Amino acid sequence: MVVVAADNVTSEHLIGWIGAGFLATGAAATDDKVAEAAVPFRPRRHGTLLGMGAAALVVESQDAIEERGMRGIVELLSSEVRNSAFHGTRLDVDHVALTMESLVASAERRFGVNRQHIAPETVFVSHETYTPRARGSASAEVAALRKVFRPCRQRDRDGQHEGFHRPPMGVGVEDVIAVRILEHGIVPPVRTSRRSIPTSPR
Numbered sequence: 772m773v774v775v776a777a778d779n780v781t782s783e784h785l786i787g788w789i790g791a792g793f794l795a796t797g798a799a800a801t802d803d804k805v806a807e808a809a810v811p812f813r814p815r816r817h818g819t820l821l822g823m824g825a826a827a828l829v830v831e832s833q834d835a836i837e838e839r840g841m842r843g844i845v846e847l848l849s850s851e852v853r854n855s856a857f858h859g860t861r862l863d864v865d866h867v868a869l870t871m872e873s874l875v876a877s878a879e880r881r882f883g884v885n886r887q888h889i890a891p892e893t894v895f896v897s898h899e900t901y902t903p904r905a906r907g908s909a910s911a912e913v914a915a916l917r918k919v920f921r922p923c924r925q926r927d928r929d930g931q932h933e934g935f936h937r938p939p940m941g942v943g944v945e946d947v948i949a950v951r952i953l954e955h956g957i958v959p960p961v962r963t964s965r966r967s968i969p970t971s972p973r
Contacts, residue, residue: 773828776943780823781823782823789821798860816907819900823939823942826947827947844953845950848881868917868919871916872918875919887922891923894949897945
């Protein structure tokens with residue numbers, strides 16, 4: 772299966788419609804300097820920057836990979852697709868936390884992994900897009916991590932790429948970055964954040 776995502780809301784045909792919608796809901800930053808708005812996790816973040824992007828992944832069985840003489844990069848153990856239909860510009864923090872709990876619990880049941888064991892070596896790739904502090908991406912992600920891994924021994928290690936560019940909207944760049952992190956054992960830094968990011972995950 773080839774998974775391809777591409778989105779360009781900044782094109783001349785879409786920016787007027789999409790941009791107006793983000794502005795009307797107060798979800799877009801209007802700073803003259805991108806560096807002043809692209810501040811994931813910082814208290815002064817106040818809105819998304821509209822951008823574009825594309826990403827692609829190939830997902831196939833181990834048998835198919837070996838038949839083609841190829842080497843798999845990472846193994847996908849579990850996935851979840853849900854929608855709370857909560858609010859147009861805010862997230863249902865509890866729903867996000869429950870979804871992540873279901874994801875990890877499913878992997879534990881099916882593959883015998885243990886969150887206590889994987890927590891110290893886990894890297895969480897954030898989707899934080901400078902959303903507001905109340906019910907934005909960051910608050911939902913933090914709540915989910917605390918619910919799932921709070922009892923576990925863990926390190927403060929996460930990846931966040933959108934401080935380096937404008938969020939590519941509907942494109943899952945995080946998925947490609949997560950694969951690369953696991954492949955090469957290097958976690959990219961979090962721009963504009965004072966938190967240190969250890970490298971070389973297993």
